[in-house]
Amino acid sequence: MRSVRSLAMVGTLAVLLAACGGGGDETPTGLPSGLPSNLPTELPSNLPTELPSNLPTGLPTGLPTGLPTGLPTGLPGGSLSSGSAHVEFSGGAEATVDLPFSNGAYAENIAIGLAFQDASKNTFAIAGTAFTGTAKTSSTLSVSWVLTSPVAIGTSTSGECTITLSDATATHVAGTVDCQNVQSATGAENVHADFDATG
Numbered sequence: 176m177r178s179v180r181s182l183a184m185v186g187t188l189a190v191l192l193a194a195c196g197g198g199g200d201e202t203p204t205g206l207p208s209g210l211p212s213n214l215p216t217e218l219p220s221n222l223p224t225e226l227p228s229n230l231p232t233g234l235p236t237g238l239p240t241g242l243p244t245g246l247p248t249g250l251p252g253g254s255l256s257s258g259s260a261h262v263e264f265s266g267g268a269e270a271t272v273d274l275p276f277s278n279g280a281y282a283e284n285i286a287i288g289l290a291f292q293d294a295s296k297n298t299f300a301i302a303g304t305a306f307t308g309t310a311k312t313s314s315t316l317s318v319s320w321v322l323t324s325p326v327a328i329g330t331s332t333s334g335e336c337t338i339t340l341s342d343a344t345a346t347h348v349a350g351t352v353d354c355q356n357v358q359s360a361t362g363a364e365n366v367h368a369d370f371d372a373t374g
Contacts, residue, residue: 254280255348258372260291262299262320267362268327272297276372281305281348287316289348289372295323299368301352307343312336318352320366329359329366336366346374 258276274291277298281287283305290300303316312318312331318338319330336354343350354366 254278255289255346255372255374258291258348258370260299260368260370262291262366262368264320264322264327264364264366266356266365267359268322268325268364270322270325270327272299272322274299279372281343281345281372283307283343283345287343287348289370291370297322299370301338301370305343306338307340309337309339312338318354318366327359327361327364329354329357329361329364331357348372 255276255278260274260276262272262274264270264272272293274293274297277290277292279287279289281289285305286303287305288300288302290298292298298319298321300319301317302319303313306316310316311334313334314332316338317330317332318336321328331354335357336352338350338352340348340350342348349371350369352366352368352370354364356363356365
């Protein structure tokens with residue numbers, strides 16, 4: 176009886192071992208049974224080795240490298256310290272920007288210099304001989320701008336812009352600028368600006 180019981184236990188153990196993968200040639204438990212046996216050993220030899228030849232090779236040329244220089248900051252009567260300009264572009268470039276005051280001053284009968292610029296380096300500036308009322312740009316009075324996106328760079332010194340000052344003192348300058356068909360490397364531009372600067 177004891178031997179029959181022992182044989183039964185040995186038989187059960189053998190069946191369990193076989194069911195659990197006791198044989199050395201079977202796939203280990205938990206792994207898929209259909210893994211490929213011929214995985215690639217090297218990459219294809221015809222992959223691209225260089226970029227297409229017609230991709231752009233650099234940034235647009237002709238962008239400004241600096242802002243207008245020589246704007247007066249220490250004219251008699253003191254400098255202006257705050258303000259803003261709302262500038263609308265149409266023609267070669269279409270954009271509207273609001274620029275904070277950067278620097279400048281106004282001295283009656285001497286000079287006017289105002290520069291407005293934002294963090295993106297969009298810039299609008301008026302510089303030249305001081306005046307009151309209305310004046311057109313000339314060799315002694317200029318309006319210039321730099322727009323970074325879209326790109327527009329222009330300067331008027333030939334009467335294309337009319338500057339009107341509604342107030343012009345050492346502590347407050349305000350007015351408008353209207354420019355028509357200013358020719359530049361970036362195309363003909365129309366500009367309208369409302370500006371205000373306070374000391």
